[in-house]
Amino acid sequence: MAVELDLADIQGNILTPYGKLGFPKGRFILFHIDNPDSGRKFVTGLLPMITTALRWKSSTTDIPTGKIEVPRPDVTVNLAFTWYGLLALGIPVRTLRGMPDEFIDGMINRAPMLGDDFREDWKNRWDEVWTRSGDGYGPNENTVHLLVTLNAKMNSDGSAVAALDAQTRDIETLRQETGGGVRLLTGHNLPGHPKQDFQELSAILEHNSDGTVTPLPKEHFGFTDAIGDPVFEGQYPNDYEQAVAEGNGALDGKGNWRPLATGEFLLGYPDEAQEIPGAAMPLDFSRNGTFIAYRKLHENVAAFRSFIHETAKDYAKVSGIADLDDARETLMAKMAGRWSDGVPLSLAKDVAAWKQFNIDHPGSDQMAREAALANFSFNDDKEGAKCPLTAHVRRVNTRDMMDPTGDDGSVLNNRRRILRRGLPYGDSSNGAPDSEEHGIVMLVVCASLFRQFEFVQQQWINYGLDSHAGSDTCPIVGNHSDGTPGGKNGPKAKFVIPADPSSGHPPFIVEGLPQFVETRGGEYFFVPSMTALRMIGMGVVDPT
Amino acid sequence: MPTFDGGHYFLTVLVPVRTEPIKDGTAVTSPVHALRKQLAMLPTAAQTPACGGGQSPFARNTRNHFARFVIIDDTNYNGREQCNVLWTVIRKINPIVAQPQDHLTCPFLFFGVDFDAASAADTERDSYLATLWDTMQDELQRIFTYCVGFDTNVSDAASFAKYIARCQIETTMSFNDYYVDSPLPLLPVWPADKNLIPAGAGAVVFLLGLIVFCFMSGKAGFIVMLLGAAVLAAGLWFAYSSLLAAGGKPFPAAPDSNLPAVLKALHLQRTFTRFAIDNQLLAADPESAHQLHDAFGIFVAANEPENLIGPTQQPGIIGI
Numbered sequence: 001m002a003v004e005l006d007l008a009d010i011q012g013n014i015l016t017p018y019g020k021l022g023f024p025k026g027r028f029i030l031f032h033i034d035n036p037d038s039g040r041k042f043v044t045g046l047l048p049m050i051t052t053a054l055r056w057k058s059s060t061t062d063i064p065t066g067k068i069e070v071p072r073p074d075v076t077v078n079l080a081f082t083w084y085g086l087l088a089l090g091i092p093v094r095t096l097r098g099m100p101d102e103f104i105d106g107m108i109n110r111a112p113m114l115g116d117d118f119r120e121d122w123k124n125r126w127d128e129v130w131t132r133s134g135d136g137y138g139p140n141e142n143t144v145h146l147l148v149t150l151n152a153k154m155n156s157d158g159s160a161v162a163a164l165d166a167q168t169r170d171i172e173t174l175r176q177e178t179g180g181g182v183r184l185l186t187g188h189n190l191p192g193h194p195k196q197d198f199q200e201l202s203a204i205l206e207h208n209s210d211g212t213v214t215p216l217p218k219e220h221f222g223f224t225d226a227i228g229d230p231v232f233e234g235q236y237p238n239d240y241e242q243a244v245a246e247g248n249g250a251l252d253g254k255g256n257w258r259p260l261a262t263g264e265f266l267l268g269y270p271d272e273a274q275e276i277p278g279a280a281m282p283l284d285f286s287r288n289g290t291f292i293a294y295r296k297l298h299e300n301v302a303a304f305r306s307f308i309h310e311t312a313k314d315y316a317k318v319s320g321i322a323d324l325d326d327a328r329e330t331l332m333a334k335m336a337g338r339w340s341d342g343v344p345l346s347l348a349k350d351v352a353a354w355k356q357f358n359i360d361h362p363g364s365d366q367m368a369r370e371a372a373l374a375n376f377s378f379n380d381d382k383e384g385a386k387c388p389l390t391a392h393v394r395r396v397n398t399r400d401m402m403d404p405t406g407d408d409g410s411v412l413n414n415r416r417r418i419l420r421r422g423l424p425y426g427d428s429s430n431g432a433p434d435s436e437e438h439g440i441v442m443l444v445v446c447a448s449l450f451r452q453f454e455f456v457q458q459q460w461i462n463y464g465l466d467s468h469a470g471s472d473t474c475p476i477v478g479n480h481s482d483g484t485p486g487g488k489n490g491p492k493a494k495f496v497i498p499a500d501p502s503s504g505h506p507p508f509i510v511e512g513l514p515q516f517v518e519t520r521g522g523e524y525f526f527v528p529s530m531t532a533l534r535m536i537g538m539g540v541v542d543p544t
Numbered sequence: 545m546p547t548f549d550g551g552h553y554f555l556t557v558l559v560p561v562r563t564e565p566i567k568d569g570t571a572v573t574s575p576v577h578a579l580r581k582q583l584a585m586l587p588t589a590a591q592t593p594a595c596g597g598g599q600s601p602f603a604r605n606t607r608n609h610f611a612r613f614v615i616i617d618d619t620n621y622n623g624r625e626q627c628n629v630l631w632t633v634i635r636k637i638n639p640i641v642a643q644p645q646d647h648l649t650c651p652f653l654f655f656g657v658d659f660d661a662a663s664a665a666d667t668e669r670d671s672y673l674a675t676l677w678d679t680m681q682d683e684l685q686r687i688f689t690y691c692v693g694f695d696t697n698v699s700d701a702a703s704f705a706k707y708i709a710r711c712q713i714e715t716t717m718s719f720n721d722y723y724v725d726s727p728l729p730l731l732p733v734w735p736a737d738k739n740l741i742p743a744g745a746g747a748v749v750f751l752l753g754l755i756v757f758c759f760m761s762g763k764a765g766f767i768v769m770l771l772g773a774a775v776l777a778a779g780l781w782f783a784y785s786s787l788l789a790a791g792g793k794p795f796p797a798a799p800d801s802n803l804p805a806v807l808k809a810l811h812l813q814r815t816f817t818r819f820a821i822d823n824q825l826l827a828a829d830p831e832s833a834h835q836l837h838d839a840f841g842i843f844v845a846a847n848e849p850e851n852l853i854g855p856t857q858q859p860g861i862i863g864i
Binding site for chain 2: 511
């Protein structure tokens with residue numbers, strides 16, 4: 001019997017990447033709860049606004065809606081709480097102590113382990129809203145308690161639909177009606193910069209000749225983003241689910257794909273260890289909920305571009321690529337594991353193969369192309385001649401790379417998968433300097449932040465053992481040591497691009513990678529089910 | 545013989561800890577408390593700056609791979625031994641009455657080391673312990689002073705080696721991590737056919753005797769059966785002891801797996817990476833072949849790959 005999810009009980013942002021599916025604008029809002037009664041009233045008031053996982057007809061894809069179809073909203077609304085937020089709402093201690101350690105710690109206290117401490121003064125380089133709660137453990141009047149995420153449709157001129165502001169006003173009205181016990185936390189900005197009330201988000205836009213704009217599936221460095229995302233049981237109606245599991249689910253040792261276990265992404269369901277993992281009691285408080293890691297990641301676009309520009313010259317010489325543009329594209333692809341338009345290196349190892357892939361899989365059939373972009377494995381490329389072992393995509397989703405016996409497929413990867421939500425922010429066009437605001441707010445969704453997100457971040461992004469690369473970190477999002485003598489991060493960051501031995505060219509080693517991506521803030525949040533939100537609002541969470 | 549395996553000696557020692565209260569400064573405390581404090585103050589290693597900067601005294605000699613101290617306070621109690629409910633009733637066992645529990649008479653200090661050795665000989669162990677005494681006598685004294693009989697019996701390297709030898713127990717499961725390629729061809733063989741022939745022959749003779757006993761001559765058959773049974777028993781004993789002997793043969797040492805070779809390998813790995821980064825543009829240009837060749841000559845001369853003692857990495861650290 002397949003898992004039948006109660007879609008009306010699950011918050012919609014868990015199952016659906018809104019940004020990719022017609023909601024290219026976003027606004028994330030943070031609150032502090034001074035008074036539990038006001039907080040509960042606020043949650044109850046927000047409840048009817050929340051977008052659940054019930055499906056609506058997609059205008060761009062043929063994803064089936066299943067039995068029940070709901071009207072498509074103009075703005076989606078979702079809620080999530082920090083551990084201190086739950087404490088402020090009066091959740092019983094017995095429930096709170098059942099929460100995972102890392103969630104109680106909070107992201108800032110995990111920063112050294114996550115590799116977010118890029119330099120000595122890293123805390124001064126986070127947005128104010130995330131650091132004003134003090135220098136470590138213990139809450140104060142600025143601790144982040146509640147996150148409201150809004151995703152909105154876009155007008156043809158590139159602005160968000162008016163409903164986004166209307167929704168924001170409704171939430172503000174609701175906040176005022178609660179009697180002043182809930183405060184908006186501002187400061188989505190670096191210290192000393194103008195105060196930002198909200199984290200505004202937008203897909204990167206392409207301006208067309210007719211004056212209209214189109215949202216692009218890109219991040220600021222220029223890579224096509226959000227191509228693959230884990231597929232799990234119950235996420236989609238059956239036939240479609242099996243189809244999208246190809247390349248996105250779990251791989252057995254014989255090349256067959258299946259959806260991952262539901263419990264990897266939702267609490268209260270069996271996971272890939274074939275058990276229902278423990279969760280905070282009562283069960284109906286945790287069930288259908290999950291966790292997210294909110295990560296505001298600044299992208300040093302200018303530094304990245306100039307690095308690629310300079311390094312490609314040497315790379316062209318060493319690897320024997322005649323054309324400098326091709327060398328730049330290849331260098332970027334070797335770092336990411338995908339060409340800038342998303343074509344995987346594993347399926348197209350050089351520029352010629354890349355061009356051929358795009359002829360074979362034209363963008364006119366979007367669904368077929370997406371399926372082709374996702375469906376590959378690493379087992380036939382153990383030395384990384386096509387896709388380097390330390391390339392970004394090979395680190396964050398190792399697929400069958402670590403198959404222990406040659407017959408177990410992705411078994412060592414299945415418990416380390418994360419769903420990626422979120423949108424870019426800021427503008428990096430026209431050579432905007434890196435001191436300006438541009439990057440991506442990434443929402444990492446998983447049932448265990450410790451086992452999934454933190455493991456990937458610590459072991460695979462910021463370490464190289466499983467990639468046979470010593471202490472080398474991810475060439476794109478990793479913590480890149482500047483090699484300061486006596487510094488805690490060791491020698492200068494490097495990245496090895498293996499060469500196909502038959503090519504006759506030596507491998508290429510890039511040394512002194514600058515810090516391309518910097519964490520600017522974030523926190524761990526619990527995303528409750530509608531049932532749990534109702535219980536929180538009514539103040540009836542009863543763990544006995 | 546897992547105490548010695550793959551060119552490494554796996555020393556396992558359990559030393560009883562004193563129990564009478566002692567003075568630690570002005571406070572009266574238990575020896576095991578004071579011992580824990582001593583161990584907590586022992587630097588682990590200078591592997592990264594995050595380790596705190598202190599260097600482990602075990603890094604002072606070049607035979608140590610791993611060393612570990614653990615305090616064992618008591619045996620673990622797994623709870624009541626359960627038995628079938630019906631059996632409990634029949635035997636009139638009262639589950640309210642506690643079953644006897646095992647306890648240790650004193651805490652024990654576990655000391656486990658994996659070090660380079662040429663053989664399983666006691667002299668190898670004793671020479672290692674003598675080196676340990678010579679390089680970290682102060683630390684050893686501060687730790688073992690809380691153990692039974694140490695202060696009265698140990699005064700020099702020889703008596704330390706004797707003291708530790710008295711507390712040694714057999715290592716039954718060792719862990720050796722240095723094989724890069726599959727060691728399967730090197731595993732001790734136990735040809736089943738050859739080793740089972742005597743037992744098989746005994747069984748055949750026994751069956752033959754049985755047939756004779758049943759269908760021909762009772763007396764002759766009985767003698768043949770007896771003979772067959774004797775050969776079968778001896779054959780089984782031979783098979784069993786040869787199997788144990790094969791299992792007891794130590795695994796051969798993995799190539800270049802002693803500490804000086806491992807340290808040299810790490811040194812070469814790091815310096816060669818540096819060399820590759822600095823010279824990769826030469827490698828890309830065929831006209832620079834001579835220059836690259838010369839540069840490699842300088843690299844080899846500077847790093848002496850064959851010389852284990854020469855330019856190498858210090859023990860107890862990672863990287864530079």
